[in-house]
Amino acid sequence: MGHVTLVGAGPGDPGLLTVKGRQAIAEADVVVYDRLVGPEILALMPNRAEQIDVGKRSSHHPVPQWRINEILLEKAREGKRVVRLKGGDCFLFGRGGEELELLEENGIPFDVVPGVTSALSVPAYAGIPVTHRDFTSSVHIITGHAKKNGELHIDFDALVRHGGTLVFLMSVTSTPHILNGLMQAGMPPELPAAMVERGTLPRQRKLVATVGTLAQRMREEGIKSPAILIVGAVCALSDRFDWYDALPLHGVTVAVTRPRQRAGTLTGRLRALGADVISYPCIETQDIWPNLPVVEALASLEQYSWLVLTSPAGVDTLARLLEAADMDARSLAHLKLAVIGAGTAKKLRERGLRADYIPDGYDSIQLAEGLIRLVREGERVLLLRAEIGSPELPARLAEACIPFDDIAIYRTIYRNERSEELAEQLARGAIDYVTFTSASTVRGFVQSLPAGAALTGCTALCIGACTEQAAREAGMRTITAANATIDAMIDTLLEHAGNK
Numbered sequence: 001m002g003h004v005t006l007v008g009a010g011p012g013d014p015g016l017l018t019v020k021g022r023q024a025i026a027e028a029d030v031v032v033y034d035r036l037v038g039p040e041i042l043a044l045m046p047n048r049a050e051q052i053d054v055g056k057r058s059s060h061h062p063v064p065q066w067r068i069n070e071i072l073l074e075k076a077r078e079g080k081r082v083v084r085l086k087g088g089d090c091f092l093f094g095r096g097g098e099e100l101e102l103l104e105e106n107g108i109p110f111d112v113v114p115g116v117t118s119a120l121s122v123p124a125y126a127g128i129p130v131t132h133r134d135f136t137s138s139v140h141i142i143t144g145h146a147k148k149n150g151e152l153h154i155d156f157d158a159l160v161r162h163g164g165t166l167v168f169l170m171s172v173t174s175t176p177h178i179l180n181g182l183m184q185a186g187m188p189p190e191l192p193a194a195m196v197e198r199g200t201l202p203r204q205r206k207l208v209a210t211v212g213t214l215a216q217r218m219r220e221e222g223i224k225s226p227a228i229l230i231v232g233a234v235c236a237l238s239d240r241f242d243w244y245d246a247l248p249l250h251g252v253t254v255a256v257t258r259p260r261q262r263a264g265t266l267t268g269r270l271r272a273l274g275a276d277v278i279s280y281p282c283i284e285t286q287d288i289w290p291n292l293p294v295v296e297a298l299a300s301l302e303q304y305s306w307l308v309l310t311s312p313a314g315v316d317t318l319a320r321l322l323e324a325a326d327m328d329a330r331s332l333a334h335l336k337l338a339v340i341g342a343g344t345a346k347k348l349r350e351r352g353l354r355a356d357y358i359p360d361g362y363d364s365i366q367l368a369e370g371l372i373r374l375v376r377e378g379e380r381v382l383l384l385r386a387e388i389g390s391p392e393l394p395a396r397l398a399e400a401c402i403p404f405d406d407i408a409i410y411r412t413i414y415r416n417e418r419s420e421e422l423a424e425q426l427a428r429g430a431i432d433y434v435t436f437t438s439a440s441t442v443r444g445f446v447q448s449l450p451a452g453a454a455l456t457g458c459t460a461l462c463i464g465a466c467t468e469q470a471a472r473e474a475g476m477r478t479i480t481a482a483n484a485t486i487d488a489m490i491d492t493l494l495e496h497a498g499n500k
C-alpha cells in the first residue's frame with residue numbers, strides 16, 4: 001500500500017521549505033505539484049521520482065481538482081510514496097482538505113507537512129508584522145477570489161468592526177472592490193494598506209499606500225498575481241522594517257554557472273544577500289572509462305613523486321578510479337600532492353589527504369611555476385586532469401625538463417536545457433552578472449549558448465586571472481576576485497554592485 005504526504009512548499013523563497021517537507025520530497029516516488037512551487041524546490045526531487053505538473057492558472061485549470069484527487073489515489077494504490085506539493089501551506093486556501101477526503105474514503109494512509117503560508121510570510125518579507133500590540137490584536141485571512149458571477153462573499157461590516165489586520169489572498173483583480181467595500185462599511189480611507197507581489201522572491205515588489213489610494217497605485221504599477229493585499233495600521237511599519245528590499249544585492253540578477261553539485265554555497269550566499277540567482281550549470285563532468293593509461297599509471301605509482309589534481313571533479317574521479325582498481329588513499333602515501341584551488345584542496349581533505357602545494361592564484365601557470373621550484377632532480381610528476389586541460393601546465397613542465405605523464409581522467413560536456421531562455425535574458429540585458437569559477441566554465445557557458453548570444457551586456461565575475469582572460473576573450477566585461485575563494489568573489493561582487 002502506498003502513502004500520500006501533503007507538503008506545503010512555502011511562499012517561494014526555497015529556504016522557507018520546512019526540514020520535514022524537504023525530507024518527504026527526497027524520499028518520494030511521485031511528486032504532484034502546483035504552479036506556485038519554485039524551480040529550486042522542484043530541483044530537490046530525486047531523479048527517479050515521477051513528476052506530475054498539475055499547475056493551476058487562474059481562470060483556466062489544466063488539471064481539474066477531481067482529477068488531481070484521482071491521481072493521488074491511483075499512484076498510492078500502485079504502492080508509491082506520493083508527495084503532493086502545494087504553494088504556501090497545504091490547507092490555507094490550498095484545497096488540501098478535498099484531496100484528503102478521497103484518500104480517507106479509500107483507506108489510503110496519509111500525513112500532512114504544513115508549510116509557511118504566504119499570508120504571514122509575505123507581509124514579514126515586506127517589513128509588516130501582521131499583529132503588533134500598539135496597533136491590533138487580531139489578523140484575518142480572507143480569500144479575494146470571486147464566485148463565478150463575479151460576486152465577493154465578504155462580510156465587510158464584520159471585518160471593519162473587528163479592527164484587525166486584514167490579509168487578502170487571490171485578490172489582484174478584486175482589490176478595487178474589496179477596498180470600496182471596506183470604505184463603504186466605514187473604514188477610514190487614510191488607513192494604511194499594502195500590496196506585495198511575488199513576496200519572498202528576489203523580484204518582490206511592494207506598494208504601500210492607503211485604503212483610498214492603493215487601487216489607483218496598483219493600476220499604475222501594473223501589479224500581477226501572485227500578490228497579497230494587506231490592510232491595517234501595521235502597514236505603516238513597512239518602511240522602518242524594510243529588511244528584505246534593503247539587502248545589498250536586491251534587484252541584482254546573477255547567473256551561476258557552477259555544476260549543480262558544487263553551486264550550493266555560492267548560490268545560497270548570493271540569495272541570502274538578496275540576489276536573484278539563476279542557476280545555469282553548463283558543465284557536466286564524465287569519467288573517461290575504460291582508461292588504459294590511468295590503469296597503468298595507478299599500477300606503477302611508485303615511479304612518481306608528485307601527483308597533480310586541478311579540480312574537485314578530478315579528486316572525485318580519482319577516488320572512483322582507485323576504488324575500481326581495488327586500491328585506496330594509502331597507495332598515494334608516498335606522493336606529494338599539488339592542487340589548484342582551495343576547493344580541490346578541501347575535496348582532498350574530505351578524503352583524508354592534505355595538499356602539499358596550492359598556488360595562491362587559481363591557475364595552471366602558477367601551479368607550473370611552483371612545481372618547477374619544488375620538484376627535485378629525478379622526480380616524476382603525474383598529472384590527472386580534464387581531457388582539455390590548460391596546455392600551459394605540460395608546456396612549462398616540458399620546458400623546465402621535468403619528467404611527467406599527463407593523463408586525462410574526465411571530460412567535460414557543455415550543455416544546459418535552458419540555454420535559449422538564458423540567451424533571451426542576456427539579450428534583454430536582464431542578467432547583471434555571470435559567475436565563473438574556472439576558464440573551462442567560461443568556455444562551457446559560451447558553448448552551451450546558441451551561436452551569437454549577446455555577451456556584452458553582462459559582467460563576468462571571475463575567480464582568477466585565467467578565468468578572467470577567458471571571459472575577456474569571450475567578449476564580456478570582467479571583475480575578478482582578489483583571491484581564489486567564493487568569499488572573495490562575493491566581496492568583489494558586493495563592491496562592484498554597490499558602486500553602480
Ligand code: SAH
Pocket residue numbers: 011012036087088089090091092093094116117118119122168169170171196197198199200201225226227228
Ligand atoms: N496555500 C497558499 C495560498 C494559495 S492561494 C499559502 O498558504 O500561501 C494563492 C494565493 O496566495 C495567491 O493568489 C496570492 O494571493 C498568495 N500568494 C502565494 N504565494 C505568494 C507570493 N510569493 N507572493 C504574494 N502572494 C502569494
